Amino acid sequence: MEKFWIRSYPQGVPAEIDYTRYRSLVHLLEEAFGKYAERNAYACMDRLITYADVDAMSKKLGAWLQSQGLKKGARVALMMPNVLQYPVAIAAVLRAGFVVVNVNPLYTPRELEHQLKDSGAEAIIILENFASTLEKVIAHTQIKVAVVASMGDLLGGLKGGIVNFVVRNIKKMVPAFSLPNAVRFNRVLREGASMTMTAVELGHDDIAFLQYTGGTTGLSKGATLSHRNVIANLMQNEVWLQPALDKEPKVESLTFVCALPLYHIFALTVCCLMGTRVGAMNILIPNPRDIPGLVKELAKYKFNIFPAVNTLYNGLLNNPDFAKIDFSHLKLCNGGGMAVQKAVNDRWRAVTGKSIVEGYGLSETSPVATANPADSSEFTGTIGLPIPSTEIAILDDAGQPVPLGQPGEIAIRGPQVMEGYWQRPEETALVMTSDGYFRSGDIGFMDQRGYVTIVDRKKDMVLVSGFNVYPNEVEEVAAAHPGVLECAVVGVPDELSGEAVKLFVVKRDPTLTAEQLIDYCHEQLTGYKRPKHIEFRNELPKTNVGKILRRELRDSKPS
Numbered sequence: 403m404e405k406f407w408i409r410s411y412p413q414g415v416p417a418e419i420d421y422t423r424y425r426s427l428v429h430l431l432e433e434a435f436g437k438y439a440e441r442n443a444y445a446c447m448d449r450l451i452t453y454a455d456v457d458a459m460s461k462k463l464g465a466w467l468q469s470q471g472l473k474k475g476a477r478v479a480l481m482m483p484n485v486l487q488y489p490v491a492i493a494a495v496l497r498a499g500f501v502v503v504n505v506n507p508l509y510t511p512r513e514l515e516h517q518l519k520d521s522g523a524e525a526i527i528i529l530e531n532f533a534s535t536l537e538k539v540i541a542h543t544q545i546k547v548a549v550v551a552s553m554g555d556l557l558g559g560l561k562g563g564i565v566n567f568v569v570r571n572i573k574k575m576v577p578a579f580s581l582p583n584a585v586r587f588n589r590v591l592r593e594g595a596s597m598t599m600t601a602v603e604l605g606h607d608d609i610a611f612l613q614y615t616g617g618t619t620g621l622s623k624g625a626t627l628s629h630r631n632v633i634a635n636l637m638q639n640e641v642w643l644q645p646a647l648d649k650e651p652k653v654e655s656l657t658f659v660c661a662l663p664l665y666h667i668f669a670l671t672v673c674c675l676m677g678t679r680v681g682a683m684n685i686l687i688p689n690p691r692d693i694p695g696l697v698k699e700l701a702k703y704k705f706n707i708f709p710a711v712n713t714l715y716n717g718l719l720n721n722p723d724f725a726k727i728d729f730s731h732l733k734l735c736n737g738g739g740m741a742v743q744k745a746v747n748d749r750w751r752a753v754t755g756k757s758i759v760e761g762y763g764l765s766e767t768s769p770v771a772t773a774n775p776a777d778s779s780e781f782t783g784t785i786g787l788p789i790p791s792t793e794i795a796i797l798d799d800a801g802q803p804v805p806l807g808q809p810g811e812i813a814i815r816g817p818q819v820m821e822g823y824w825q826r827p828e829e830t831a832l833v834m835t836s837d838g839y840f841r842s843g844d845i846g847f848m849d850q851r852g853y854v855t856i857v858d859r860k861k862d863m864v865l866v867s868g869f870n871v872y873p874n875e876v877e878e879v880a881a882a883h884p885g886v887l888e889c890a891v892v893g894v895p896d897e898l899s900g901e902a903v904k905l906f907v908v909k910r911d912p913t914l915t916a917e918q919l920i921d922y923c924h925e926q927l928t929g930y931k932r933p934k935h936i937e938f939r940n941e942l943p944k945t946n947v948g949k950i951l952r953r954e955l956r957d958s959k960p961s
Contacts, residue, residue, distance in 0.1 A: 407852020438681035462594030463494035499602030606630035624824030634817035739868025864893030885914035
């Protein structure tokens with residue numbers, strides 16, 4: 403395929419990147435730790451830690467994990483919001499030769515048990531606020547090492563103590579739990595200080611992350627991301643961002659806003675790992691849903707790069723104090739995870755002076771596959787161009803390329819495309835073409851310049867604030883309620899989250915109420931997956947073979 407889109411690249415952006423200069427992601431990270439040792443790496447709750455601190459703490463944690471008998475390639479789950487321990491743990495797990503399994507800390511016991519069992523995780527590092535969830539399922543998993551962190555661990559003696567007291571006793575954010583064999587995070591660092599971490603030989607084909615994403619079968623599956631995949635995407639992003647960073651006034655030491663959760667591939671790559679690559683400081687926001695708190699935090703810093711999803715941009719714009727912040731140092735705002743709405747972009751630009759540069763990718767592509775030029779001042783309404791070393795094909799149902807301008811399934815080929823789904827060869831075969839393209843399930847078209855526009859989703863997936871919700875999983879939970887005869891889930895437009903989950907139900911028990919069903923789903927599903935709307939029907943539309951027609955439900959008017 404001729405990469406004609408390269409003609410649309412900003413000046414200075416290469417057509418290809420060379421990821422072979424790094425043996426592994428650890429090689430890349432350790433180079434950055436040495437090069438930027440004195441720079442601040444992370445800020446959280448007014449506490450700053452340097453790259454030298456991350457280097458030292460991750461060595462201690464890595465050495466301790468190795469001392470627990472874990473072998474190269476062992477999976478270690480991380481279940482935390484954006485706190486200082488998170489990036490330290492990511493570096494430690496990778497440096498010790500293990501695989502990071504990122505876990506949403508708001509998962510219910512059912513969701514957590516599935517992910518731990520499916521990944522075969524043998525160790526977990528978890529914030530105490532969520533330890534009661536782990537307690538309920540740990541006996542059914544392979545977890546033999548549990549490290550429990552607290553909000554105040556790395557904030558310094560007095561401040562850490564105060565924060566822990568408030569979190570535990572005033573805000574009551576730590577439900578009682580019992581994990582008899584768990585070890586506290588700070589004790590692990592103390593014990594690890596007297597140990598030596600053994601360097602592990604890692605190569606491009608070794609696995610770095612299992613990044614879980616929704617499954618068509620109703621259960622999430624792990625996108626297997628190798629060291630090659632992640633190094634490649636970091637280097638692709640770096641050259642793509644350069645035109646924006648080269649603009650005057652140049653900033654030697656960048657500051658990123660990391661309000662997106664680090665367990666999500668967007669923040670993991672674009673904030674944490676990309677920030678390390680360029681020696682930036684990441685402002686970690688533990689709870690971005692607290693918009694007033696986030697605005698207060700942003701006001702303390704001169705930040706340069708702000709990756710976010712449409713709902714977060716919109717939430718900030720609706721806060722009266724946001725416009726008072728100093729945006730004079732802002733160089734780039736990345737939009738991803740869900741479509742950026744033009745109205746939100748226009749308001750954002752009016753307040754901050756910067757347009758939102760939209761990109762596109764998936765957990766399976768580490769994540770970035772396409773992006774608008776980083777130095778563009780116009781909002782294109784597209785997901786941009788294929789980034790360096792990436793090919794995009796638009797395919798029909800038979801897997802053949804369609805003419806330019808015609809819609810088809812967006813397929814992606816490049817060094818950032820996953821190795822496959824963890825231990826699911828059949829699922830991998832469904833999404834990979836024989837010539838190495840990943841079929842995204844999104845429908846779009848490419849124009850004469852190479853810009854791609856998404857028009858629809860082939861999958862029935864619902865996109866809530868940038869998070870994938872797969873109808874099968876929600877349906878499986880709702881169908882288990884004794885009062886439900888049958889049910890179906892679709893996405894409906896939502897002003898705040900882009901889309902919301904709507905559940906259609908045929909009752910088995912005529913006394914069943916929407917409130918009862920919502921309460922039931924609350925126990926089984928994390929927040930963004932829960933139905934926001936419930937509509938009871940006498941019957942659901944079906945094909946002649948009995949398959950429920952979700953599209954018909956989506957297009958129907960509420961009864």
